[in-house]
Amino acid sequence: xxxxxxxxxxxxxxxxxxxxxxxxxxxxxxxxxxxxxxxxxxxxxxxxxxxxxxxxxxxxxxxxxxxxxxxxxxxxxxxxxxxxxxxxxxxxxxxxxxxxxxxxxxxxxxxxxxxxxxxxxxxxxxxxxxxxxxxxxxxxxxxxxxxxxxxxxxxxxxxxxxxxxxxxxxxxxxxxxxxxxxxxxxxxxxxxxxxxxxxxxxxxxxxxxxxxxxxxxxxxxxxxxxxxxxxxxxxxxxxxxxxxxxxxxxxxxxxxxxxxxxxxxxxxxxxxxxxxxxxxxxxxxxxxxxxxxxxxxxxxxxxxxxxxxxxxxxxxxxxxxxxxxxxxxxxxxxxxxxxx
Amino acid sequence: xxxxxxxxxxxxxxxxxxxxxxxxxxxxxxxxxxxxxxxxxxxxxxxxxxxxxxxxxxxxxxxxxxxxxxxxxxxxxxxxxxxxxxxxxxxxxxxxxxxxxxxxxxxxxxxxxxxxxxxxxxxxxxxxxxxxxxxxxxxxxxxxxxxxxxxxxxxxxxxxxxxxxxxxxxxxxxxxxxxxxxxxxxxxxxxxxxxxxxxxxxxxxxxxxxxxxxxxxxxxxxxxxxxxxxxxxxxxxxxxxxxxxxxxxxxxxxxxxxxxxxxxxxxxxxxxxxxxxxxxxxxxxxxxxxxx
Numbered sequence: 001x002x003x004x005x006x007x008x009x010x011x012x013x014x015x016x017x018x019x020x021x022x023x024x025x026x027x028x029x030x031x032x033x034x035x036x037x038x039x040x041x042x043x044x045x046x047x048x049x050x051x052x053x054x055x056x057x058x059x060x061x062x063x064x065x066x067x068x069x070x071x072x073x074x075x076x077x078x079x080x081x082x083x084x085x086x087x088x089x090x091x092x093x094x095x096x097x098x099x100x101x102x103x104x105x106x107x108x109x110x111x112x113x114x115x116x117x118x119x120x121x122x123x124x125x126x127x128x129x130x131x132x133x134x135x136x137x138x139x140x141x142x143x144x145x146x147x148x149x150x151x152x153x154x155x156x157x158x159x160x161x162x163x164x165x166x167x168x169x170x171x172x173x174x175x176x177x178x179x180x181x182x183x184x185x186x187x188x189x190x191x192x193x194x195x196x197x198x199x200x201x202x203x204x205x206x207x208x209x210x211x212x213x214x215x216x217x218x219x220x221x222x223x224x225x226x227x228x229x230x231x232x233x234x235x236x237x238x239x240x241x242x243x244x245x246x247x248x249x250x251x252x253x254x255x256x257x258x259x260x261x262x263x264x265x266x267x268x269x270x271x272x273x274x275x276x277x278x279x280x281x282x283x284x285x286x287x288x289x290x291x292x293x294x295x296x297x298x299x300x301x302x303x304x305x306x307x308x309x310x311x312x313x314x315x316x317x318x319x320x321x322x323x324x325x326x327x328x329x330x331x332x333x334x335x336x337x338x339x340x
Numbered sequence: 341x342x343x344x345x346x347x348x349x350x351x352x353x354x355x356x357x358x359x360x361x362x363x364x365x366x367x368x369x370x371x372x373x374x375x376x377x378x379x380x381x382x383x384x385x386x387x388x389x390x391x392x393x394x395x396x397x398x399x400x401x402x403x404x405x406x407x408x409x410x411x412x413x414x415x416x417x418x419x420x421x422x423x424x425x426x427x428x429x430x431x432x433x434x435x436x437x438x439x440x441x442x443x444x445x446x447x448x449x450x451x452x453x454x455x456x457x458x459x460x461x462x463x464x465x466x467x468x469x470x471x472x473x474x475x476x477x478x479x480x481x482x483x484x485x486x487x488x489x490x491x492x493x494x495x496x497x498x499x500x501x502x503x504x505x506x507x508x509x510x511x512x513x514x515x516x517x518x519x520x521x522x523x524x525x526x527x528x529x530x531x532x533x534x535x536x537x538x539x540x541x542x543x544x545x546x547x548x549x550x551x552x553x554x555x556x557x558x559x560x561x562x563x564x565x566x567x568x569x570x571x572x573x574x575x576x577x578x579x580x581x582x583x584x585x586x587x588x589x590x591x592x593x594x595x596x597x598x599x600x601x602x603x604x605x606x607x608x609x610x611x612x613x614x615x616x617x618x619x620x621x622x623x624x625x626x627x628x629x630x631x632x
Binding site: 032037066068077080081083101102201205225229230 | 471
């Protein structure tokens with residue numbers, strides 16, 4: 001037994017040394033990009049392009065580590081000490097939280113890069129099953145009797161908040177801004193939701209994999225991805241007449257990047273998102289580039305044309321929308337009473 | 341014999357009090373079998389069927405993925421650290437509890453059981469509260485450049501906490517039933533403390549220790565909740581196998597997800613097979629051990 005104990009000690013030491021040697025990467029620079037769920041495929045390709053560009057310009061090898069999860073959860077992890085050099089999240093509100101709770105990035109982070117620090121935009125569309133059996137073409141079709149709508153919980157999911165606000169924007173227009181009527185309409189919509197998942201990917205799985213529901217309200221890029229993954233002949237994308245302009249923002253977490261002497265590389269990383277290469281890759285992965293000129297016209301042609309309301313102009317910014325609609329006891333809590 | 345002879349004239353056959361009717365037996369065994377089948381066997385089978393759905397090539401390909409490889413490496417590393425640590429500490433704790441009387445013994449017993457009764461998520465969150473940037477020790481750690489949370493040390497700590505009771509829980513009842521007479525005899529015959537430990541106490545509990553270690557290992561490799569909270573989910577760095585399974589599943593890579601799941605399940609099954617094999621090989625010695 002003594003010998004065995006010694007052996008296990010030796011094994012532990014050996015394992016530790018392997019771990020230590022594995023964690024010292026061969027790259028000259030290592031960045032950590034903390035992002036949200038639907039960007040996995042995009043950043044995988046983008047990081048390779050950036051590494052090649054960085055190598056050509058500086059001669060340095062750079063490698064980028066990725067962490068993905070629900071946008072709010074990821075912001076929480078950065079606040080708790082996850083060592084992100086850059087954050088690329090779903091909502092400006094989540095980056096605001098990091099700025100408010102830590103001194104790692106300035107309060108005016110959104111002014112550091114063009115277009116409110118959003119290098120690409122997206123919107124909210126519908127996905128229906130092949131042949132559109134319930135004939136869903138517009139937001140008004142979602143409140144009809146017998147239509148099952150899949151959308152995540154706005155209390156926990158960033159994407160779900162965009163869904164809710166897009167529906168609200170439509171109702172505001174259709175009901176001439178009568179708040180009582182809008183609330184009733186939104187209530188009818190959420191009564192048609194059989195499963196309120198906690199995140200966007202959860203809802204996608206519920207709809208596409210488990211086959212629950214008639215229509216999924218989803219990020220546009222996620223909708224294209226579903227077609228790609230589960231077959232374009234199984235699902236159709238439906239663009240309603242009106243939706244919302246979603247601007248997923250990016251920011252350098254200066255406190256962390258400075259401490260790791262990565263500030264310059266982190267800034268270059270985000271600027272590269274605005275470069276022709278970055279914009280082209282964004283379009284390829286179904287995000288709407290802010291500068292479509294560099295993108296493949298065939299990629300741009302895939303995006304349906306629809307009227308887009310803006311969170312800043314129509315809802316008075318994220319802070320206000322959050323307080324009015326999603327805070328405890330706010331509109332969503334008043335409207336949505338779980339039935340089961 | 342004479343008794344039953346006299347009872348024979350009864351109109352129906354005597355019912356044995358120790359057995360049920362055939363129908364009841366079939367029913368009970370059937371229900372148990374059905375339950376085990378649907379709850380245990382079928383899901384396990386699904387994992388392997390789903391993994392091999394598209395043949396073996398995609399499975400082998402998914403194990404070529406550097407992120408998956410790193411997840412397997414990290415899982416093995418975490419188990420390699422957590423299990424020996426828990427074996428040593430568990431042995432020490434159960435020795436103290438079973439062989440000595442001291443104040444606060446019941447409190448210590450309760451504390452050992454605590455990781456069993458609280459949700460693993462809480463085990464993870466307490467480490468974030470303790471070592472996180474805004475936790476009690478976080479500012480001091482970060483000013484000294486020590487990374488615990490969202491790095492390998494945090495994952496190891498969370499795993500150690502969650503799997504701590506396995507070894508101790510296996511050892512304490514056995515040590516208590518064995519009593520202290522053998523150690524006392526050894527000591528009166530002039531054996532040193534360490535000699536008594538290695539030659540008297542350890543051989544008496546080695547099988548229980550091995551069980552504890554095997555179970556602890558199975559759980560250490562499979563832990564999800566606590567590790568998920570402290571991992572930070574950095575690909576290729578802080579994802580263990582269970583976390584990698586979730587990621588692959590969410591990326592619509594179902595074959596990859598089930599391939600890793602099958603490997604994890606196989607590792608767990610291997611642990612159980614090893615346990616059964618040891619039981620079978622050393623049945624005699626084991627029985628002798630239990631007679632103490």
